[in-house]
Amino acid sequence: MSSPNRDDSKREAPDRVTPDRVTPDREAPGAGYPPEQCEPYECKLPDYATGRLPRATSRAVDQHLNSCASCRRFLESIHSLYQIELLPEPVVEVAASRTGRGDWWVRHRGIAAAILLAVVLWLVLFIAEGRPLTDHAIRSGASSHDLTLADLPGIALELPPFPASPRSGEVITDPVVAARFVAYTGKPLLEEIVWDSCPRCQMMDRKFELPEVRAQFFDVIHLRSPLTPQPPGWLTATVPREQVPYQLPAMRITRDDCASGTIAGVAAVSRMTQLLADFDQSCSDGALRALDDAMYHDLARRMVSIPALVDQARYAEAVVDLERVEQVGVRHRTAFVDLAYELRLAITDGLTQQLQALERHAENRSSTSSSIRAVAGQLAEQTRGLAIANDFTRMSLSE
Amino acid sequence: MLDPNARMSSQTLLRERELSNLLKRMASGDRAAYGLLFERERSALETFFIRLCRCPSRSDDLVQNTFVTLWRYRDNFTARGKATSYLYRVALNQWRQWCRQENRRHDVHRDFECTVPPRVVPAPDREAERDDLKEWVWHSITQLKPPQREVFVLHRFEGLSCPEIAEVLDENLKTVESRLRLALSKLTRSLSARRAGSGREGA
Numbered sequence: 341m342s343s344p345n346r347d348d349s350k351r352e353a354p355d356r357v358t359p360d361r362v363t364p365d366r367e368a369p370g371a372g373y374p375p376e377q378c379e380p381y382e383c384k385l386p387d388y389a390t391g392r393l394p395r396a397t398s399r400a401v402d403q404h405l406n407s408c409a410s411c412r413r414f415l416e417s418i419h420s421l422y423q424i425e426l427l428p429e430p431v432v433e434v435a436a437s438r439t440g441r442g443d444w445w446v447r448h449r450g451i452a453a454a455i456l457l458a459v460v461l462w463l464v465l466f467i468a469e470g471r472p473l474t475d476h477a478i479r480s481g482a483s484s485h486d487l488t489l490a491d492l493p494g495i496a497l498e499l500p501p502f503p504a505s506p507r508s509g510e511v512i513t514d515p516v517v518a519a520r521f522v523a524y525t526g527k528p529l530l531e532e533i534v535w536d537s538c539p540r541c542q543m544m545d546r547k548f549e550l551p552e553v554r555a556q557f558f559d560v561i562h563l564r565s566p567l568t569p570q571p572p573g574w575l576t577a578t579v580p581r582e583q584v585p586y587q588l589p590a591m592r593i594t595r596d597d598c599a600s601g602t603i604a605g606v607a608a609v610s611r612m613t614q615l616l617a618d619f620d621q622s623c624s625d626g627a628l629r630a631l632d633d634a635m636y637h638d639l640a641r642r643m644v645s646i647p648a649l650v651d652q653a654r655y656a657e658a659v660v661d662l663e664r665v666e667q668v669g670v671r672h673r674t675a676f677v678d679l680a681y682e683l684r685l686a687i688t689d690g691l692t693q694q695l696q697a698l699e700r701h702a703e704n705r706s707s708t709s710s711s712i713r714a715v716a717g718q719l720a721e722q723t724r725g726l727a728i729a730n731d732f733t734r735m736s737l738s739e
Numbered sequence: 740m741l742d743p744n745a746r747m748s749s750q751t752l753l754r755e756r757e758l759s760n761l762l763k764r765m766a767s768g769d770r771a772a773y774g775l776l777f778e779r780e781r782s783a784l785e786t787f788f789i790r791l792c793r794c795p796s797r798s799d800d801l802v803q804n805t806f807v808t809l810w811r812y813r814d815n816f817t818a819r820g821k822a823t824s825y826l827y828r829v830a831l832n833q834w835r836q837w838c839r840q841e842n843r844r845h846d847v848h849r850d851f852e853c854t855v856p857p858r859v860v861p862a863p864d865r866e867a868e869r870d871d872l873k874e875w876v877w878h879s880i881t882q883l884k885p886p887q888r889e890v891f892v893l894h895r896f897e898g899l900s901c902p903e904i905a906e907v908l909d910e911n912l913k914t915v916e917s918r919l920r921l922a923l924s925k926l927t928r929s930l931s932a933r934r935a936g937s938g939r940e941g942a
Contacts (some may be wrong), residue, residue: 369856383901383916392900400844417927424876 378404378411385411389418650686656689765809766816773813777806784830790892791834791880805830820906827897827907831889850871871882872933883905887922894919901917 381404387393388401405412649658662684758780764772784805788798808829808852880888893899893907902921903911 354758364791379920382918383913386894386916386919387900389892390900414924414927421876421923421927421930424872 342717365679378408381408381411382414385418389422390416424466647686653690655687655690662687755821755823762809762822762825768813768933769936773806773810776809780826782808782825783803787827787830787892788834789930790896791888792837797837797868801830801833804833804836808833820933821903824903827893827899828909833906834889835885875933876926876930879926882929883922884899885924887918890915890918891926903912 381401384393384397384401393401405415621646646658646661649655649661756870758776761776761779763771774813776888781802784802786872788800788801789795789919792801809826861931866928880891890904893904894901901916902912904910904919908915
């Protein structure tokens, strides 16, 4: 096998070369280059062997080959590999057991790991931080040395009780529940969960991605190409009507209709594809509408509740709600942002007053001053953070 | 023999032009063009997928998904790049998605290890020996990592050069060249080992 781009006469009488210059008189058979010097040429050898290399590069490779025995050997082995007749390919059916449900945990080990992580996070956050600390800790005689930010009335991180942990595949339809989930796990899952607020849309959006999952989910869906041995029907799709809000007409196209891809068969495939696309589109529109409504109600509810939280000096909760409102409000309801800014100022004021009170308290009680100062430091940091955020929001609004 | 499609023949150019036309018409919503595209490219894609995963029913699914994706995201096609590259890209995305979603990269290897044991002992007659060698090489191909296998299949069977593969994969040329070099090194090493083994058995 010879390459159209290679000069065989040069190979017959190889010369020792520097990579860019041939010096015919100093040939040493088998002499080569260090591997790192050969690598760029080795990379070009596959295209060189199949004659697809540009002429200039091909000449450079020629020159290198004249003096490098290892590259010549590599080229020969590529030739001998490419000379082996590999067609038709021996095909192998993947064992049926691989697609069975028995090894679900093996195939979905990512999901399993995520569930485990969620459970651990839930345990850590709920058991460690979610306990009602405020009054109980003080009444149970917590010493001033153990004083933490959570022990100070009004500043305690009082998170509402955690909802039942979502199971795998469970659809969370209540945006408030979803928001709590995010507040506890600290993961930006809300959008994803709210997006799935319509279980029927979720079904379509998620499940239509994989034919196998599709088949598990719906009563009858077979999508097979005509080459599949003895298909039940060439392309049959029946979606149970009670599961979806839209009607997808059942279509049955027989194998005869479209043997060897006749016009009727191809047209039927196109029709079915279009139907599925339209169906997906209308489901997505429905999901968007549901999302928008849910967002609106969620934001409105939070905006109403934040001032009450500020009045009760439950700043941590107010901040969680506020951040959610700001995060979502920017994209969905810009009118919310102005109001959110006002609320943020109110929270900062409240926190600043708390801080000043705490500092005065620390000055008066020298015995617990160190721990209280530490708490005050945390509070000050939080207040500073809020102040910076306020400045940033103000700048954004003024632009 | 080397692949007869190695050089850009007039046939390849014609295919490229037809494919480009069909994809453009499909992008504007022409269903008849989509039908024609399906008719023309189906078997080529089927073979391509069989070479990647060596499983006819899987490749049926992958072909089906490729065409559904082509239609669903038909607006994404722009006439800037090569049409064949676009088609390969969509197809490769399906193959990668299959690898990823099903988490089968390792399972595929395991399946092949179980189902296609390499046979080192030379067969009695020449034809059987040739089949044996072919099986050995295919086994070695399935042992390659998916990125290396993709590059090798595109180079050896689809007749693409490294720059063309780089365009299809949207990768750096050096990355592609390096992957192909690694793939070929592994395959040639495996072939030499096999030949050495046969030589010893024969002696």
